[in-house]
Amino acid sequence: MMLAQVEIRDRSSASCVADNGFCPDWIAHHLDRYWDPLGQHVYLTVVSVGLGFAIASALALLAHRWRRLITPIVNVTGILYTIPSAAAFFLLLPLTGRGKDTAVIALTSYTLLILFRNMIDGLDSVPDEARDAGRGMGLTQRQLLWRVEIPLALPAILAGLRVAMTTTVGLAALAFFAGAGGLGQQINSDLAFKSNVVVASVLCVLLAAVLDGAILVVQRLLTPWSRVA
Amino acid sequence: MLASVLSQFGDAFEFVFTSKESRSGGSDVGGAQLLGLLWDHLSLSAVSLAIGIAVALPLGVWLGHTRRGTFLAVGVANVGRAVPSIALIALFFAFLGTGFTNIALALALLAIPPILANVYVGIRQVEPETVDAARGMGMSALQIVRRVELPLALPLVVGGIRTSAVNVVATATIAPLAGVSSLGDPIIAYGVYGDAGRLGASMVVAALAVATEVSFGLAQRLADPLPSRRRSVPA
Amino acid sequence: MPAALEFQDVSKHYPGARSPAVDGLSLRVEPGETCILVGPSGSGKTTAMRMVNRMVEMTSGDILIDGRSVNEGDPAELRRHIGYVIQHVGLFPHRTVLQNIGTVPQLLGWPRERIDARARELVGLVGLDPDLSQRYPGQLSGGQRQRVGVARALAADPPLMLMDEPFGALDPITRDHLQTEFQRLQERVSTTIVFVTHDIDEAIRLGDRIAILRDGRLVQEATPAELLVHPADAFVEEFVGADRALKRLSLLRAADAELEPAVAADGTGGATLRDTTPLDDALAALLQDADGRLTVVDGDGHALGVLTLDAVHAKLRVQDQAVSPG
Numbered sequence A: 001m002m003l004a005q006v007e008i009r010d011r012s013s014a015s016c017v018a019d020n021g022f023c024p025d026w027i028a029h030h031l032d033r034y035w036d037p038l039g040q041h042v043y044l045t046v047v048s049v050g051l052g053f054a055i056a057s058a059l060a061l062l063a064h065r066w067r068r069l070i071t072p073i074v075n076v077t078g079i080l081y082t083i084p085s086a087a088a089f090f091l092l093l094p095l096t097g098r099g100k101d102t103a104v105i106a107l108t109s110y111t112l113l114i115l116f117r118n119m120i121d122g123l124d125s126v127p128d129e130a131r132d133a134g135r136g137m138g139l140t141q142r143q144l145l146w147r148v149e150i151p152l153a154l155p156a157i158l159a160g161l162r163v164a165m166t167t168t169v170g171l172a173a174l175a176f177f178a179g180a181g182g183l184g185q186q187i188n189s190d191l192a193f194k195s196n197v198v199v200a201s202v203l204c205v206l207l208a209a210v211l212d213g214a215i216l217v218v219q220r221l222l223t224p225w226s227r228v229a
Numbered sequence B: 001m002l003a004s005v006l007s008q009f010g011d012a013f014e015f016v017f018t019s020k021e022s023r024s025g026g027s028d029v030g031g032a033q034l035l036g037l038l039w040d041h042l043s044l045s046a047v048s049l050a051i052g053i054a055v056a057l058p059l060g061v062w063l064g065h066t067r068r069g070t071f072l073a074v075g076v077a078n079v080g081r082a083v084p085s086i087a088l089i090a091l092f093f094a095f096l097g098t099g100f101t102n103i104a105l106a107l108a109l110l111a112i113p114p115i116l117a118n119v120y121v122g123i124r125q126v127e128p129e130t131v132d133a134a135r136g137m138g139m140s141a142l143q144i145v146r147r148v149e150l151p152l153a154l155p156l157v158v159g160g161i162r163t164s165a166v167n168v169v170a171t172a173t174i175a176p177l178a179g180v181s182s183l184g185d186p187i188i189a190y191g192v193y194g195d196a197g198r199l200g201a202s203m204v205v206a207a208l209a210v211a212t213e214v215s216f217g218l219a220q221r222l223a224d225p226l227p228s229r230r231r232s233v234p235a
Numbered sequence C: 001m002p003a004a005l006e007f008q009d010v011s012k013h014y015p016g017a018r019s020p021a022v023d024g025l026s027l028r029v030e031p032g033e034t035c036i037l038v039g040p041s042g043s044g045k046t047t048a049m050r051m052v053n054r055m056v057e058m059t060s061g062d063i064l065i066d067g068r069s070v071n072e073g074d075p076a077e078l079r080r081h082i083g084y085v086i087q088h089v090g091l092f093p094h095r096t097v098l099q100n101i102g103t104v105p106q107l108l109g110w111p112r113e114r115i116d117a118r119a120r121e122l123v124g125l126v127g128l129d130p131d132l133s134q135r136y137p138g139q140l141s142g143g144q145r146q147r148v149g150v151a152r153a154l155a156a157d158p159p160l161m162l163m164d165e166p167f168g169a170l171d172p173i174t175r176d177h178l179q180t181e182f183q184r185l186q187e188r189v190s191t192t193i194v195f196v197t198h199d200i201d202e203a204i205r206l207g208d209r210i211a212i213l214r215d216g217r218l219v220q221e222a223t224p225a226e227l228l229v230h231p232a233d234a235f236v237e238e239f240v241g242a243d244r245a246l247k248r249l250s251l252l253r254a255a256d257a258e259l260e261p262a263v264a265a266d267g268t269g270g271a272t273l274r275d276t277t278p279l280d281d282a283l284a285a286l287l288q289d290a291d292g293r294l295t296v297v298d299g300d301g302h303a304l305g306v307l308t309l310d311a312v313h314a315k316l317r318v319q320d321q322a323v324s325p326g
Helices: A013-018 A023-063 A067-082 A085-096 A100-124 A128-137 A141-178 A183-187 A194-222 B002-017 B032-065 B072-083 B085-096 B098-124 B127-137 B143-178 B190-222 C047-052 C075-079 C099-100 C102-105 C114-124 C142-152 C170-187 C200-206 C224-229 C234-240 C242-252 C278-290 C310-324
Strands: C006-010 C022-029 C036-037 C061-067 C084-085 C160-164 C192-198 C209-214 C216-221 C272-274 C293-297 C303-308
Touching: A013 A023, A023 A067, A023 A100, A023 A141, A023 A183, A023 A194, A067 A100, A067 B190, A085 A100, A085 A141, A085 B002, A085 B143, A085 B190, A128 A141, A128 C075, A128 C102, A128 C142, A141 A183, A141 A194, A141 B072, A141 B085, A141 C075, A183 A194, A183 B002, B002 B190, B002 C310, B032 B072, B032 B098, B032 B143, B032 B190, B072 B098, B072 C142, B085 B143, B098 B143, B127 B143, B127 C099, B143 B190, B143 C022, B143 C047, C006 C047, C022 C047, C022 C209, C022 C216, C036 C047, C036 C200, C047 C061, C047 C192, C061 C170, C075 C084, C075 C272, C084 C142, C099 C114, C102 C114, C102 C142, C114 C142, C114 C303, C142 C160, C142 C170, C192 C200, C200 C224, C200 C242, C209 C224, C209 C234, C216 C224, C216 C234, C224 C242, C224 C310, C234 C242, C242 C278, C242 C310, C278 C293, C278 C303, C278 C310, C303 C310
Parallel strands: C036 C192, C036 C209, C084 C160, C160 C192, C272 C293
Antiparallel strands: C006 C022, C006 C061, C209 C216, C293 C303
């Protein structure tokens, strides 16, 4: 680690870089070294959140039926959520070794609490009278779930997905601890060089913004009634 | 395979509780030495959290009371989530250099979004009629905040502080990357502490984070003036 | 074809409850009739209604629809052939008005065009503005929502309809409008209706027959007029209200009373009464008139006769003799 003090002197490439400064020239020429880490980062984020979504959905459907499961599930996913990812990566190392899989497992478990809670809350927020009317009209339990409850729970579910997505982007920056690459690896490879840190960080935030925006668009498309009410 | 896993965790436990000579020779590591690191970790976290609260609380109260800036409060929280903690540490290190204060500032910045969002929502969701009645009784704005809005918003506020506290404790783990000592030393400076050290420190950090979450959770429950309510905002 | 409904000694015991929610209810509703279940809260009227479509399972006894027990077969299947309207409507917030109305036909597998046509037809039938067809429930007023709720219940042309305090959550003016609409609907739609309310005035206004429930038991079952003239006991008398006489008048029209011959020289000062005016409103108008006399006219303005206070009073007395206990 470099503990030397840094100053910004003139902006010409060579000396700028030597001084670990913020150098637009350098950035423009070396952008391509960020593509691979970005790709890894996208992979880690999307796969982890996707997996988390699948697991949380299964848990939520079960807990929606058998309410007693809610507390234990919240407790377990809560602990998984609380364990700092840096620690989590290393705690998993003996079990799953270095690499992408370890990182994905840790990141996935982090998303479970947020996703599960939002899904359950979403399902619970369906108005009772809609449920009563649905049953009274002859919808079976399953039809009620898929045609009424889940659509009405979508806003909450998608809100949870957005939070999970942006949080995971941030956390995936530490995945390099598990040997999984990502933009964090890039940052860590040259921690004192401002240009490097700034570019990698900006890419992270942009990635999060894009993913967040994408889900927002999906939400707008899937839930037209929530806009006009 | 199971035997190897168990032995690794066994070594890690041993690291946590007994002190022995480091791999690279020289000073002792493990055991009591960890207490020093624990203290470093806690003091860094506490200072950062305090700064974060000092900034986010008044700001959130002001925004919530005057009912403006939803976009700001929520937007900051959203973007804040996405900024990688390591980037924050790295940026502060890169632009300000090393040192306890600098890194504490970085962590404080990390702590602000959840507190800001929760304080804002907590204050805003106090029924307008309640505030109106208070104003009608002749309370000044400051009195309304202190006696009506804050007490009612307290569970959410504590909830936000709780989220931030856990985030800060977690992130303090990578402070050694910027030259500031914490429980993350064995994780970052792998060579000195070895596998057992790294795993042991991870366990301690995890336990510390869970302890923080639980104790603030307790505080949150105690802070509730209306015990029948539950739920925190999706932070 | 409207269905016949029969409760046969139906009871509902909730575990841990001191007394049954419904206790040995026996009641028959003829096809096409509107039977109103009235009673104070806790009388078991809603429970009784909900046992018909098995939203609540009965503990003992049986309920027959056209002779067939409701306990046979799948409850979901049963419910698709029974209209169901509840107080807070329960429209699906994520479906448009037309989609809501088409819910049961869709469950029954009707073709798209038929569902659409039927939904639009019903929008007209319940008096809803067609421009609202593609709106979501969140954009509708309470009264509009309830109209959609009724349309939704009628969509599959059910032989039987259950309505649980459908107008209870509305403001008095809207409620009055919808009650009037409901009366119109009753004439145009042939279905058997079981209607629950705690409002005796609503029951008298809308019902063909009224069943009064108390503590889970049937206390009296009669036509509105019989109920008003011959309440079965003190409870019913009190429940019906001290203004029974006025309520009875509300069931009659101005033209029903014995009118004095119309006089060419107008002795009533110009004020007139339509022949269709309910007698209680007519009474109020008569009391305001200086002489207590008003000319009754028909839709074209022709004078049919003169109504007096005595004639109103006499009408009640005649009715006393004509109506026999139910």
